[in-house]
Every structure is written in structure tokens, then in C-alpha cells.
Amino acid sequence: MFLKCKKYKKKDQIHDHNARTNINLYIKPCITNLYKKSVINMGIQFHNKVPNNIKKLEEYKPYKTELKYFLIEHVFYSLEELFMS
Numbered sequence: 001m002f003l004k005c006k007k008y009k010k011k012d013q014i015h016d017h018n019a020r021t022n023i024n025l026y027i028k029p030c031i032t033n034l035y036k037k038s039v040i041n042m043g044i045q046f047h048n049k050v051p052n053n054i055k056k057l058e059e060y061k062p063y064k065t066e067l068k069y070f071l072i073e074h075v076f077y078s079l080e081e082l083f084m085s
């Protein structure tokens with residue numbers, strides 16, 4: 001996965017058990033709407049909705065290209081539409 005920042009953790013770094021969502025990033029529990037709608041939280045939610053074959057790419061250029069094609073093929077008119085899919 002193209003993710004160089006050590007700030008974000010994948011779910012398999014948080015939990016010991018094996019699950020099919022281990023490739024997803026861990027979303028910290030939040031109470032306030034301010035954090036729920038923050039750029040960091042929404043970015044993690046967006047990343048978790050990207051297909052696994054794109055998340056597994058190791059280099060930036062193929063990641064960017066595949067993500068672009070995914071977004072062109074699946075037009076989302078709002079963030080709610082993206083998160084409900």
C-alpha cells in the first residue's frame with residue numbers, strides 16, 4: 001500500500017486476530033462531530049473505501065493512476081454517496 005506516513009496504523013497493527021479488513025486504516029473512536037468531519041478522519045474513511053487492489057500498490061505513480069481511473073469510473077456526487085457504497 002502506498003502509505004509512507006507512520007502516523008496512521010492499519011487494523012492489523014491494532015488487533016492480533018486475522019480479518020479481511022486488515023488492510024484498512026484504523027479510525028480512532030471519536031465523540032465530536034468536529035473530528036468526525038475533519039480532513040484526517042474523512043481521508044481515512046475514503047481510503048478504506050478504495051478497492052484492495054489499489055490499496056496494495058507499493059509505488060506512488062501506479063497508485064495515483066489506478067485511483068484516478070477508479071474515481072472516473074465510479075462518479076460520487078457527495079461523500080455520503082461514497083461512504084454508503
